[in-house]
Amino acid sequence: MTANIARGSLPSTARKPWGRFSSLSPSWVFALPALLVYAAVVLYPSLAGMVYAFTDWSGIGEDKSFVGLANLTAMLHDEQAMGSIGNTLLLTVTIVAVQNGVGLLLALGVHVKLRSRAVLRVVFFAPVVVSPVMVAFLWKYIYNPDPAAGLNGLLGTHIDWLGDPSLALWSIAGTVVWQYAGYSMVIFLAGLEGIPPELHEAAMIDGAGTWQRFRYVTWPLLAPSLTINLMLSTIGGLKLFDQVFAATNGGPGYATETLSTVLYKQAFVFGKFGYSTAIALVLALFVAAVSMVQLYYLRNREVAQ
Amino acid sequence: MTDLREARMSRAQFFRMMGGLAAAAAATAACSTKPQTTTAQGQQTATQLKFVGVADQKAAMDQLVAAYKQVKPGVSLTTTFAPTDQVQTSVRTQLGAGNAPDLHVVYPGDGSAMSMSQIAKAGLLADLSDQAWTQTIPTGFKPAFQNDGKTYMYSAGSSVIGAVYNTKAFQKAGIDAPPTTWTEFLAVCDKLKKAGITPIALGAQTPWVTQLITYALVPSTVYAKDPTFDDKQRAGQTSFAQSGWRQAMEMYLELQKRGFFNDNPNGTTFEQQTSMVATGKAAMAIQVSAVLPDFRKSATSPSDLSMFPVPGADSADQVWIPAGVVVGLGASAKGKNLAEAKAFIDFLGKQENINLWAKAISAIPLTQDASSTIDPAVQSFLPFTKDRAVPFMDQRWPNAEVQPVHFAVVQELLAGKIKIDDALKKMDEAYAK
Known part of the structure; x- marks a missing residue:
């Protein structure tokens, strides 16, 4: 609309408010305060903290010495840390697949013209706004092993949801999906709302059925939403901490230990701050690498609308 | 909708805005540094x-x-x-x-x-x-x-680890006196089970609860036989695997094998354990005396609850108890x-x-x-505190890793995932770190 015209004509007609700074793009000037704050409270502490990954600092006291890569090699021989990587990956893959699958179905469901859809959208999104720790505590009650209580009472089963080492990890994945499926739903819904109805009309005139319209119109145009959803849920899964910590604290045994809970315990329970920082560093690099690869592939499959 | 894009800001407006931001930031900073304690100049302030x-x-x-x-x-x-x-x-x-x-x-x-x-x-x-x-x-x-x-x-002061029990549940099962030997203890559990009451509530999902039964037994199975065990272990002359720790873990699992615990202890929390005993659904819980107030809070009458030392040996004079600061x-x-x-x-x-x-x-x-009072529930422990009591085991462990490993292996033992040999080996490895 007029925005384009205005933007195009601005440099020639506008009184130059920036004087001799006119060669400097205003966007940078505006970003500067934010960048400074970001550098001071995020970048600098993170980089400064990284140094500890190469020391044997206990977290308290002045006593520390440089140990080179010893913490990283120790990690390779640490059964608990390596086991937690397996758990973290299992949790992440499960959460990414199920959360987005459920989120997509919910989005498609509340996108159709239903009288109650506004209410349903709120209901499905509601768990997202609750603190993850609260959700984990609530689910601890729902997962009560007592056959007369909680989920067992509802299903008539006698399952030890959080106490059985082979099941606990999946139970936690269940709470995460329950909480965040609504989040995926909202993002998919925004994608769905952005698809022009003309395309569906044209497809219908061409004789496309419901499935074909989803497959050839909706699904390709949802690509940007999918990119965002997959990335957010992957990052969320890889750094999962709150729900595990509150629900099982890594137990029973080490069955639900994730990289985040292991690094927490190394720092604050065992007093090995240096080693814990090394694990954190590996986790951060891993998350960055996975997100970058994911972003590259997913961006490529996005189509222009 | 286009005015925002076209909007021009004069330099004066820009500086006013930035000034406002700076003032806001300064105000926030001032607020966050306010609660200073005064020592040097401020005699009038507390x-x-x-x-x-x-x-x-x-x-x-x-x-x-x-x-x-x-x-x-x-x-x-x-x-x-x-x-x-x-x-x-x-x-x-x-x-x-x-x-x-x-x-x-x-x-x-x-x-x-x-x-x-x-x-x-x-x-x-x-x-x-x-x-x-x-x-x-x-x-x-x-x-x-x-x-x-x-x-x-x-x-x-110090607290003890023992069995917190529901006196009404004991009466219901026809038990008049707390057991004083391990055999009697098993017999009591059996009686309770036959009376339809869960003998021992165990909330092993809460990590620190997992350790209490071993802690209650180890004084009798380890320290009664060798009071200098800690020093020998520090010197590398003995280990968890070579000591009465094995026997204590066997006794722990025997309680599970005989069905004396509630179902699914690994999925049960401390809070659930507390309420099971307080309401009489379960007869006892091996717990530290410091949480007696929690049990009393959930009971209909606080006097329903009392404690007795867990007898970890088969002759009463070989029973030792854990008493920690x-x-x-x-x-x-x-x-x-x-x-x-x-x-x-x-x-x-x-x-x-x-x-x-x-x-x-x-x-x-x-x-x-003369004015010191001792909770009647822990009276039965007093004869032990003089020469048949040992501090909680972790207080002499050399690093912070042994205790969490103990929590984890108990959960794995209860889940049947590992054997006692593996459990003790893991604890010895953590001790050596």
């Missing part, structure tokens, strides 16, 4: 002391802080309490950053990240040795309070108001205050006088 403690300390501290206000109106103490995990995280971080509270929770002995030895070794705890009460610490308890002969921690507090060596912080600890060291604190958590007072 000295402010900060204390961070664990939730178990709240009942006692609330009363004592109020009492201190009467004694010393010039000092005001602000207290915060949180569960163990959170306190461990926040206080350790503050200690590491050099801005620890004046007074904070300290765990007795060694073996945990917030334990007296670990923090004292880092030079972050003030030496309290010149205070009068430190001269009366019973010899057996000294390792819990002292590092290299200097006292760094205050604690009001309760969680205490220390003063930050680098605090700005160190003298005032130490004065408060000196106040806590007075006999009447030791009595008050001990009473609030059903503990046995550190030192006793």
Whole structure:
């Protein structure tokens, strides 16, 4: 609309408010305060903290010495840390697949013209706004092993949801999906709302059925939403901490230990701050690498609308 | 909708905006630095002391802080309490950053990240040795309070681990007296089970609860036979695998095999365990006496609950009990108001205050006088405290890793995932780190 015209004509007609700074793009000037704050409270502490990954600092006291890569090699021989990587990956893959699958179905469901859809959208999104720790505590009650209580009472089963080492990890994945499926739903819904109805009309005139319209119109145009959803849920899964910590604290045994809970315990329970920082560093690099690869592939499959 | 894109800002407007931002930032910064304690110039303002403690300390501290206000109106103490995990995280971080509270929770002995030895070794705890009460610490308890002969921690007394039991449930099953040998203990459990009552509630989903049954048995299976076990273990002459720890774990699992625990202990929490015993659904729980108030709170009548020592041996005179110093507090060596912080600890060291604190958590007072009271529920432990009691095992462990490994292997044993051999091997490995 007029925005384009205005933007195009601005440099020639506008009184130059920036004087001799006119060669400097205003966007940078505006970003500067934010960048400074970001550098001071995020970048600098993170980089400064990284140094500890190469020391044997206990977290308290002045006593520390440089140990080179010893913490990283120790990690390779640490059964608990390596086991937690397996758990973290299992949790992440499960959460990414199920959360987005459920989120997509919910989005498609509340996108159709239903009288109650506004209410349903709120209901499905509601768990997202609750603190993850609260959700984990609530689910601890729902997962009560007592056959007369909680989920067992509802299903008539006698399952030890959080106490059985082979099941606990999946139970936690269940709470995460329950909480965040609504989040995926909202993002998919925004994608769905952005698809022009003309395309569906044209497809219908061409004789496309419901499935074909989803497959050839909706699904390709949802690509940007999918990119965002997959990335957010992957990052969320890889750094999962709150729900595990509150629900099982890594137990029973080490069955639900994730990289985040292991690094927490190394720092604050065992007093090995240096080693814990090394694990954190590996986790951060891993998350960055996975997100970058994911972003590259997913961006490529996005189509222009 | 286009005006925003076209909007032009004069330089004056821009600077006004930036100025406003700067003022807002300055105001925020000023607010965040306001609560300064005054020591040098401000005689008219009160000295402010900060204390961070664990939730178990709240009942006692609330009363004592109020009492201190009467004694010393010039000092005001602000207290915060949180569960163990959170306190461990926040206080350790503050200690590491050099801005620890004046007074904070300290765990007795060694073996945990917030334990007296670990923090004292880092030079972050003030030496309290010149205070009068430190001269009366019973010899057996000294390792819990002292590092290299200097006292760094205050604690009001000791608590014991034993069976918290529901007297009504025992009556219902026709049991008139608590058992005094392991065989009798098993017989009692059997009787309870036949009466349709879960003999022992176990909330092994809560990590620290997992250790209590082994702790209750090990004094009899290890220390009764060799009171110097800790020293030998430190010297590498013995290990968990070579000692009565094996027998204690076998006894633990025997209770499970005979069906004396509630179903799915690994999925049951401390809170559920508490309510099972308080309501009589289960007859007993092996617990530390410091949580008796929690059990009483959930019971219809507090007198329904009492305690007895868990007999870990087959002759009554071979039964030993675990009695450990309760969680205490220390003063930050680098605090700005160190003298005032130490004065408060000196106040806590007075006999009447030791009595008050001990009473609030059903503990046995550190030192006793005519006005000391001992909870009737722990009376049956008193004959043991003199020469048949050992501190909680972790207080002599060399690092903070053994205890969490103990939690984890107990959960894995209960789940049938590992054998006792593996469990003890893992604990020995953690001990050697």
